[in-house]
Amino acid sequence: MKFDPQIDELLNGYIDGELNQRQQTEVRRLLANDANLMRRLRELQKCKELVRLLPAADAPYGLGEDIRTSLERRSLLREPSGAFEQRKGARHLLGRRILAAAAMIGLAGLLVAVVYTVLVPAEPGGRTVAVEPRGSVEDSGAARREAMAGSWPFRGTVELRAAAFMEGDASINRMIENSGLSDCTVIERQPGRSRYGIACTRADLALLLANLGYIWGRFDSTRLSVETGEFSERVVVDGVTIEQIGEIVGRGKFEEGLGLARNFAVLNDVTERMPGKEITVAVEESGAESIALIPMPRLTKDERLVKRQVDRGAADVHLAIVVAGVN
Amino acid sequence: MTEAANISIDDAALVERCRRGDSGAMDRLIRKYQNRVYNVILKICSHADDAAELAQETFVRVIESIDRFEGRSSFYTWIFRIAVNLTLSHCQRKVKLPVKSLEAENDEHSRYGRQLLRDFLRDDRSPDPAVTAQKRELCELAYKALMRLDEAQRTVVVLRDIEGMNYAQIAKVLGIELGTVRSRLSRARGNLREILEAFLP
Numbered sequence: 371m372k373f374d375p376q377i378d379e380l381l382n383g384y385i386d387g388e389l390n391q392r393q394q395t396e397v398r399r400l401l402a403n404d405a406n407l408m409r410r411l412r413e414l415q416k417c418k419e420l421v422r423l424l425p426a427a428d429a430p431y432g433l434g435e436d437i438r439t440s441l442e443r444r445s446l447l448r449e450p451s452g453a454f455e456q457r458k459g460a461r462h463l464l465g466r467r468i469l470a471a472a473a474m475i476g477l478a479g480l481l482v483a484v485v486y487t488v489l490v491p492a493e494p495g496g497r498t499v500a501v502e503p504r505g506s507v508e509d510s511g512a513a514r515r516e517a518m519a520g521s522w523p524f525r526g527t528v529e530l531r532a533a534a535f536m537e538g539d540a541s542i543n544r545m546i547e548n549s550g551l552s553d554c555t556v557i558e559r560q561p562g563r564s565r566y567g568i569a570c571t572r573a574d575l576a577l578l579l580a581n582l583g584y585i586w587g588r589f590d591s592t593r594l595s596v597e598t599g600e601f602s603e604r605v606v607v608d609g610v611t612i613e614q615i616g617e618i619v620g621r622g623k624f625e626e627g628l629g630l631a632r633n634f635a636v637l638n639d640v641t642e643r644m645p646g647k648e649i650t651v652a653v654e655e656s657g658a659e660s661i662a663l664i665p666m667p668r669l670t671k672d673e674r675l676v677k678r679q680v681d682r683g684a685a686d687v688h689l690a691i692v693v694a695g696v697n
Numbered sequence: 698m699t700e701a702a703n704i705s706i707d708d709a710a711l712v713e714r715c716r717r718g719d720s721g722a723m724d725r726l727i728r729k730y731q732n733r734v735y736n737v738i739l740k741i742c743s744h745a746d747d748a749a750e751l752a753q754e755t756f757v758r759v760i761e762s763i764d765r766f767e768g769r770s771s772f773y774t775w776i777f778r779i780a781v782n783l784t785l786s787h788c789q790r791k792v793k794l795p796v797k798s799l800e801a802e803n804d805e806h807s808r809y810g811r812q813l814l815r816d817f818l819r820d821d822r823s824p825d826p827a828v829t830a831q832k833r834e835l836c837e838l839a840y841k842a843l844m845r846l847d848e849a850q851r852t853v854v855v856l857r858d859i860e861g862m863n864y865a866q867i868a869k870v871l872g873i874e875l876g877t878v879r880s881r882l883s884r885a886r887g888n889l890r891e892i893l894e895a896f897l898p
Contacts, residue, residue, distance in 0.1 A: 379883040386857065388864050388879075416818050417886045417893070420839045421858040429735035430749045434727045445758065695786045 381411050385418055440578040484637040487630060488617070520684075522624040524572075525597040527690040528615070535695035536590055539564045542693050545581040549574065554685070563694045569685040573620060583612045590696050594618070596631045607630040609638040620688065708772040716765055730776055733860060738778065738784045740855045742791075743844050744838055751787055754782040774869040777860070781852060783869055788848050810834025813897045818893060842892040850885035857882055 383389045386395045401408050452600040532538030546555050546566060551574055556567040570578070586592070597603075605628060607614065614634045621627035682691065711729075714722035714760045734755055739748035759776050766775060813835045843851060856870060864878045871878070 375880070375883060378887055379879050382886055383879060384884045386864070386882075413890050414886050418858050420817065420835075420893070421843060421854055421889070422838055424836055424843070424859065425738070426732070426859070427736050427739050427745075427748075429731040429752060430745075433731050433735065433749065433756075435755050436749075437760075440753060440757050441760060444761070457840070538805065569889045574846055621763060 377407070378414070381407070381414055385411070385415055480636065481640065484633045484640075487633045488637070520629070523686045523688065524575075524619050525599075525688045527595045527692060528610070529591075529595070529692045529694070530659070531595045531694050531696050532589045533696045534588075535562055535693065536618060538585075539693045541585040541588060542566060542582075542691055544683040545578065545585060546691075549578040549581050551578060557694045560572065563692065566691040566693075568687070568691065570687050570689075571685060572619060572687055575687045575689065576616065579612050579616050586612050594631070603672060605635060607631055607638060609633045609642060610634065614638075709768065712766060712768075712772055725759060726759075729827060732755070734776065734780045735760065737855055737860050738780055740859055741781070741784045741848065741852055742788055742845070747787060748784075748793075751780070751783050751786060755783055758783075770869050771866075774862075774866050777856070777862075777884050778844045778870045778872070781856075784851065810838055811896055814893065815840050815897045818897070838893070838896050842889055842896065846885055846888055850881060850888065853878060853882045854889065 380389070380393070380397060384665060389397065392496055401411060530538060530542070543557075543566075544563070546568070551570055554569050554574075558565040558567070568575075568578070591608075592610050592613055594607040595604040596607070598605060607618075617629050618631045618634070621630055626660065708726075711722045711726050715726060731752065734868045735748055735752040738751045738755070739745060742748055742751065757778065758779055766772065770778075794897045810832075813832050817835060843854065846854065852871065853867055856867045857864075862870065864875055864882075869881075873881075
C-alpha cells in the first residue's frame with residue numbers, strides 16, 4: 371500500500387524527533403484514530419531499527435599512522451596546499467610574464483637590428499646601387515658606375531612567379547633589352563619557366579633594377595637567393611624588393627652584403643607574419659631617400675640604346691632571373 | 698549510537714591547537730573521529746579498502762586545510778562534509794557493477810535468514826535489538842537492502858540512522874535544504890521497506 375509522501379514525511383519526522391510540539395500532538399491524534407497510519411508508523415520504525423542494528427565497523431588498525439605518513443610525504447613533496455597553490459599560481463604568472471617580456475624584447479631587438487642595418491648610412495667605402503631620387507637626374511650613369519666600380523663578385527638568383535607567366539616573362543625580356551643587356555644574357559626557356567643568366571657590372575645591374583622596378587609589382591612572389599660560396603649554401607630572401615636587391619649588391623664587402631641579405635630575410639619573414647606588413651612600410655617610408663628607385667633613364671638627345679658589350683672578365687654580377695608561373 | 702550533539706566538546710580547542718602545529722591535538726582529532734568517519738564511508742561505498750583510503754584522504758584534507766576552517770559550521774559537520782563529498786565522488790567515478798535481481802539475492806540467503814527478517818518486520822512487539830543484532834543473517838539482509846538504495850538516499854539514511862545526525866546537520870553535510878532532507882529520507886525509508894518486503898519468503 372502506497373502512502374501519501376507528505377504523511378510519510380510527517381511520520382518519519384515523528385520517528386526521528388524532528389517535529390515541534392504542536393506537530394507531535396497532531397500526529398498522535400491521527401495515529402490514535404487511524405489503524406493504517408499506525409501500521410505505517412510501525413513499518414517505518416522497523417526500517418530505522420534494522421539499519422541501526424548494522425554493526426559499526428572500526429577503522430582499520432594503523433589508519434592514524436597512515437594519515438601521518440601521508441601528510442609527511444605530501445609535505446615533503448610540496449608546501450601546505452593553500453600557500454602552495456597561491457605561490458604556484460603566482461610563479462606561473464610571473465614565469466609567463468617574464469617569458470612574454472623576453473620574447474617582446476628579443477623581437478624588438480631583432481627588429482631594431484634589422485631596421486638599423488637597413489637604414490644606417492652607408493660607410494664611406496660602401497656603395498648603394500640605387501641612390502638617386504626618382505626623376506632627379508637626366509643621366510647619372512657616370513656617377514653610378516663610379517659608385518659601383520670595383521666590388522666583390524655577386525652571384526645570385528632572382529625567382530619571380532606570376533599568374534600570367536607569358537606576360538611576366540615578356541616583361542622581363544623587354545626590360546633586359548631596354549637595359550642593353552641582351553648580349554650578356556643567356557636565356558633558357560622551358561614550358562612555363564624561363565631563366566635569364568645575366569653577367570654584367572654593378573652599374574648595368576643598377577639600370578636593370580631601375581627598369582625592373584616598373585614591373586616588379588606584377589609578380590605574385592619574389593625571391594632572391596644569394597650564393598655564399600660555401601658548400602653551395604644560399605641566403606634566401608623571400609618577398610625581396612628591388613630596393614633590397616640594390617642594397618645587397620651595393621654593399622662594399624661580401625660579408626656586409628651577405629649579412630644584409632640575412633637581415634632582409636628575417637625582416638621580410640617577420641613582416642609577412644604581421645598583419646598589415648607594417649614593418650616593411652615603415653622601413654620603406656623612413657628610408658625613402660636612400661633606397662629610392664632609380665628612374666627610368668630618358669633619352670635627352672638623339673641617342674639610341676646601344677647594346678652593351680660587357681667584357682665577361684669585368685662582369686662582377688652574375689644574376690640569374692628565373693620567371694615561372696604560379697603553381 | 699552516540700548522538701551527534703554530544704561530540705563537539707573540545708573540538709574548537711583541538712582545532713585551534715592543531716592550527717598552531719600541535720601534533721598531539723591532531724592525533725586526538727584523528728582518534729576521536731576515525732571510527733565514525735570510516736564507518737559512514739564504508740556504509741556508503743560498501744568496500745573496505747576503498748573506505749580505508751577515503752577515510753585517510755579525508756583526514757589528510759582536513760589537516761591540510763584546517764587553516765581555512767572558519768568555524769561557521771561545526772568541525773563535526775565539516776569533517777563529515779569532506780568525507781561524504783569524497784565518498785560520493787568516488788562512487789560516481791567507480792564503475793558500477795550490475796545489481797543482482799532480488800530473486801537471485803533471495804536464493805543466496807537461507808530460508809532461516811528470511812524467516813528472521815519476516816519475524817522482525819511483522820512482530821509489533823519489537824524484539825530486543827541486542828538479541829536481534831546477534832542474528833548475522835538479518836544484518837546481511839539489512840545491509841543488502843541498504844546497498845540497493847541509490848547513493849543519495851543511502852547517504853541520508855546512513856547519516857541519520859547510523860551516524861545519528863539530526864536533519865539540520867545532514868543538510869549542512871550534504872549542502873541541501875532541510876526540506877530536501879525530509880523528503881529524501883522519507884523516500885529512502887519507504888523504498889527500503891519495499892526492498893525488505895521483497896526479501897521475505
